[in-house]
Amino acid sequence: MNEFDMIEKYFLPLTMGQAGPAGLRDDAAILTVPAGRDLVVSSDTLNEGVHFLSGDTPENIARKVIRVNLSDLAAMGADPLCYQLNLAFPERPGTNWLERFTGALMENQKAYEIYCSGGDTTSILGGVMSISVTVMGTVPSGKAVRRGGAKGGDLLVMTGPVGDAALGLKILQERDFEKKAAMGQACPYALQRCRRPEPRVDAAALVREYAHAAVDISDGVLADIGHICEASGLGAYLSLGGFRYSKDVRHALREEYITIQDILGGGDDYELALAVPERNVETLLEGLRKLNLSPFVAGVFESDISGVHVFDTDGFEVKIETTGWVHF
Amino acid sequence: MNEFDMIEKYFLPLTMGQAGPAGLRDDAAILTVPAGRDLVVSSDTLNEGVHFLSGDTPENIARKVIRVNLSDLAAMGADPLCYQLNLAFPERPGTNWLERFTGALMENQKAYEIYCSGGDTTSILGGVMSISVTVMGTVPSGKAVRRGGAKGGDLLVMTGPVGDAALGLKILQERDFEKKAAMGQACPYALQRCRRPEPRVDAAALVREYAHAAVDISDGVLADIGHICEASGLGAYLSLGGFRYSKDVRHALREEYITIQDILGGGDDYELALAVPERNVETLLEGLRKLNLSPFVAGVFESDISGVHVFDTDGFEVKIETTGWVHF
Numbered sequence: 001m002n003e004f005d006m007i008e009k010y011f012l013p014l015t016m017g018q019a020g021p022a023g024l025r026d027d028a029a030i031l032t033v034p035a036g037r038d039l040v041v042s043s044d045t046l047n048e049g050v051h052f053l054s055g056d057t058p059e060n061i062a063r064k065v066i067r068v069n070l071s072d073l074a075a076m077g078a079d080p081l082c083y084q085l086n087l088a089f090p091e092r093p094g095t096n097w098l099e100r101f102t103g104a105l106m107e108n109q110k111a112y113e114i115y116c117s118g119g120d121t122t123s124i125l126g127g128v129m130s131i132s133v134t135v136m137g138t139v140p141s142g143k144a145v146r147r148g149g150a151k152g153g154d155l156l157v158m159t160g161p162v163g164d165a166a167l168g169l170k171i172l173q174e175r176d177f178e179k180k181a182a183m184g185q186a187c188p189y190a191l192q193r194c195r196r197p198e199p200r201v202d203a204a205a206l207v208r209e210y211a212h213a214a215v216d217i218s219d220g221v222l223a224d225i226g227h228i229c230e231a232s233g234l235g236a237y238l239s240l241g242g243f244r245y246s247k248d249v250r251h252a253l254r255e256e257y258i259t260i261q262d263i264l265g266g267g268d269d270y271e272l273a274l275a276v277p278e279r280n281v282e283t284l285l286e287g288l289r290k291l292n293l294s295p296f297v298a299g300v301f302e303s304d305i306s307g308v309h310v311f312d313t314d315g316f317e318v319k320i321e322t323t324g325w326v327h328f
Numbered sequence: 329m330n331e332f333d334m335i336e337k338y339f340l341p342l343t344m345g346q347a348g349p350a351g352l353r354d355d356a357a358i359l360t361v362p363a364g365r366d367l368v369v370s371s372d373t374l375n376e377g378v379h380f381l382s383g384d385t386p387e388n389i390a391r392k393v394i395r396v397n398l399s400d401l402a403a404m405g406a407d408p409l410c411y412q413l414n415l416a417f418p419e420r421p422g423t424n425w426l427e428r429f430t431g432a433l434m435e436n437q438k439a440y441e442i443y444c445s446g447g448d449t450t451s452i453l454g455g456v457m458s459i460s461v462t463v464m465g466t467v468p469s470g471k472a473v474r475r476g477g478a479k480g481g482d483l484l485v486m487t488g489p490v491g492d493a494a495l496g497l498k499i500l501q502e503r504d505f506e507k508k509a510a511m512g513q514a515c516p517y518a519l520q521r522c523r524r525p526e527p528r529v530d531a532a533a534l535v536r537e538y539a540h541a542a543v544d545i546s547d548g549v550l551a552d553i554g555h556i557c558e559a560s561g562l563g564a565y566l567s568l569g570g571f572r573y574s575k576d577v578r579h580a581l582r583e584e585y586i587t588i589q590d591i592l593g594g595g596d597d598y599e600l601a602l603a604v605p606e607r608n609v610e611t612l613l614e615g616l617r618k619l620n621l622s623p624f625v626a627g628v629f630e631s632d633i634s635g636v637h638v639f640d641t642d643g644f645e646v647k648i649e650t651t652g653w654v655h656f
Contacts, residue, residue, distance in 0.1 A: 014409065020414060022476070023593045024475050025474070025476055025555070025559040026403075026475050026476075026559075027370055027399075027400035027401075027403040027475070027543060028369055028370035028401060028403075028404045028465075028472075029368070029370070030366050030367070030368055030404070030467070030474075031366065031367040031368075031369060032366055032367070032473045033361040033367055035363060036360065036383065038358050038360055038528045039360070039361055039367065040356045040357070040358055040359075040443060041356055041359060041412060041446065041464070042356035042446065043359070043412040043446060043447050043448045043460075044412050044448050045415075045416055045448045045460065046451070046470045047416055047448045047450055047451070047452040047453070050451055050452060050453065051450070071355075072356050073355075073356060073357035075354075075355040075356075075357045075465055076354065076358070077354055077438075078356065083544055084369060084462045085371075086369040086414070086460040086462075087373075088373055088375055088458050088460075090454070098397075109635050115370075117369060118369065118370065118371060119371050120372050120373045120460070122373045122374075122375055122378065122379070123375070123378055124380065124454075124456060124458055125375070125376070125377040125454070125455075125456045126377075126418070126452075126453070126454020126455045126456040127453075127454045128452060128453045128454040130458045131458075132371075132373065132414040132448070132458075132460035134371065134412045134414075134462040136369070137353075137356075139358070144356075145354050146350060146353070146354050147354050147355070148350070148353055148354075149538055162564065168615070169577040173591045176643050202575045206447045213356075215355060216355060216378050216428050220503065225347075227353070230353075231354075270345045271496040272334060277350075283495060285605040307529070319465040322656070
C-alpha cells in the first residue's frame with residue numbers, strides 16, 4: 001500500500017462525497033461561500049510529545065485536532081464548514097492506527113457537520129508526528145466576533161466552568177502512583193475534559209448575536225481574557241466569587257491537588273470568554289443554559305484600567321504568578 | 329523574546345495590514361470571497377530533510393513553500409488571495425533566520441500579490457522543522473479547472489520545458505566532486521529551477537479560459553499527466569518528438585548526466601500540463617508566449633486507451649520504469 005492507496009482507502013471517505021474536494025483528485029478543493037456570508041479561517045498544529053502524548057490513542061489525537069480548531073471558529077461566532085488536514089508521519093502508519101484515526105475523524109465530522117476538503121500527507125524525519133489543520137467556517141457577513149470589540153462596562157461571561165483540563169493534566173503528570181490513582185478516581189470528569197475538548201460550536205450563533213468580543217480558553221484563563229483586554233484597549237476585573245467549578249475541581253481544590261493559580265493559568269478548557277453588554281446578559285445566559293452549558297458571570301471589563309485584575313471571594317486582589325502557555 | 333513577541337515582530341507584518349487577519353489578534357481570520365467567485369483551497373507541507381535540505385537557506389525554504397502552493401492554484405485556474413502559515417520549530421529560530429525567512433516571504437507575497445492571513449507557530453521534538461501552508465485563491469464561479477475534464481482528442485499542452493528540476497537535483501546529489509562542479513558550471517539554469525520553483529500563476533486566467541483539465545508537474549511528468557488520465561477516464565499518447573528542453577537539459581542529455589527516464593520521472597518543474605481542445609490550442613499557445621513562457625504540444629489524450637504511452641522521436645513506444653515520487 002503506497003501513499004496514494006493510503007489516501008484513497010483512508011482519507012478519501014473523509015470528503016464525504018462533497019463536490020468541493022471532488023474525491024481529492026484535484027490540486028485543490030473548490031468551495032462556495034454562500035452569498036451574504038464571510039469565510040472564517042483558523043489553523044492549529046499539534047505535534048507529538050508537545051500537544052499530545054506519544055502513546056496517545058488515535059481517537060484522542062483525532063478528536064483533539066478537530067476540536068481545538070472548531071473552538072477557534074466558535075470564538076468568532078462562526079459555523080463550521082470544512083477543514084484541510086496536513087499530516088507528517090515519521091514512518092508509515094499501520095492500518096490499525098489509520099482505521100482508528102480516520103474513524104474518529106469521521107465520527108467528529110458527523111457530530112459537527114463538517115467534512116475534510118483536502119490536505120497533504122508527508123513523511124518527516126525525527127520520529128514525531130505533526131498534524132496541522134486549517135479549519136474553515138462561515139458567518140453572516142460582518143457578524144464575526146473579534147477579540148477587539150469589548151467595551152467598558154461589558155460583563156465577562158464564561159460559557160462554563162474552567163480548571164478541569166488543568167486538573168486532568170495534573171493527574172496525568174502526577175508521578176506518585178498512589179496519589180495519581182486517588183486523584184484519577186476522584187476526578188474522572190476532569191480527566192475526560194482534558195482528553196476530550198468540547199468546542200462550543202453550538203454557542204456560535206448566540207456569541208455573534210449577543211457578544212461584543214470573544215475568545216476561547218486555550219492558552220490559559222487569564223492569558224486569553226488578557227487577549228480580549230489588549231485587543232480592546234481596556235482591562236478587566238475578575239471576581240473569583242462568581243466563578244463556577246465542576247464537582248471534580250471543587251474536590252481537587254479542597255484536597256489541594258490544584259490551586260486557583262493552576263486554574264487561572266491553565267488553558268485547554270475550550271470554554272468561551274465573552275464580553276457582553278449588560279442588556280444582553282440574561283438572554284445570553286438563558287440561551288447558553290438551553291444548550292446544556294453552565295455559564296456564569298465572572299467579572300467586568302473596565303475602560304480606565306489595563307490588564308486583568310483578580311479578586312478573591314472576600315474582595316482582596318490576588319497576585320497572579322503565571323498567565324499561560326508559551327512555546328518558547 | 330517569547331512566542332508572542334516573535335509573532336508580533338516577524339509574522340505580523342506579513343498580514344500587510346489586511347482587515348481579514350486583523351493584526352493576528354483574533355482566533356481566526358475573516359475573509360470575504362467576492363460575489364460571483366468560488367474559493368479554491370490547497371495545502372502543502374514541507375519537512376526539513378525530506379522536502380528541503382537541512383542546510384538550505386531561509387530564502388530558499390520560504391520561496392519554495394509559497395510557490396509550490398501557488399502552483400496548485402494555478403493548476404486550478406485560480407488567482408491567489410492569501411495563505412495560512414503553520415510553522416513547527418525544533419528550537420527557537422534565531423533572529424537572523426527569522427528576518428531572512430520572513431523577508432523572503434514578504435518578497436514573494438509582493439510578487440504574487442498575496443498576504444498571510446494567519447497560522448500557528450509551535451515547537452516540535454525530533455530536531456526537524458515542518459512547514460504547512462494552506463493557500464486560498466478565487467476563481468469566477470464554476471470556472472475552476474479540474475483534472476477530470478479532459479476529453480478524447482484534446483491536445484496535451486505543456487506551459488514550458490521540463491526536466492530542469494530533475495537535473496538540478498541530480499547535480500545537488502552528485503557525490504563525485506569534479507563531476508558535480510562540471511555539471512553545475514554547465515547547467516546553472518537547471519540548478520536555479522530546482523531551487524526556485526516558478527508557479528505559473530500568470531497563466532491561471534488562460535488555463536480557465538482555454539483548458540478542459542490541468543495539473544501542475546510536481547510529483548513527476550508522467551505521474552501528473554497520469555493523474556489527468558485517471559481522473560478523466562482516458563489515456564494519453566506522449567510524443568517525445570514534440571518536447572522542448574532547456575539548453576541545460578539538452579547539454580545534460582548529450583553528456584548523459586541525465587536520461588529521458590529521469591526527466592519523465594522527475595517532478596518539481598511546476599510547469600502546467602493542460603488538456604486543450606484543438607480549436608483553443610493556437611490562441612492558448614500565443615497567450616502563454618506573451619507571458620514569456622515556452623509552451624509546446626506534447627501529445628494527445630485518447631478516450632479509447634488508458635494510462636500514458638510514450639513514443640520517441642522515431643515513433644517507437646518507450647518502456648517507462650518510474651512514474652514519480654511517493655512518500656511511503
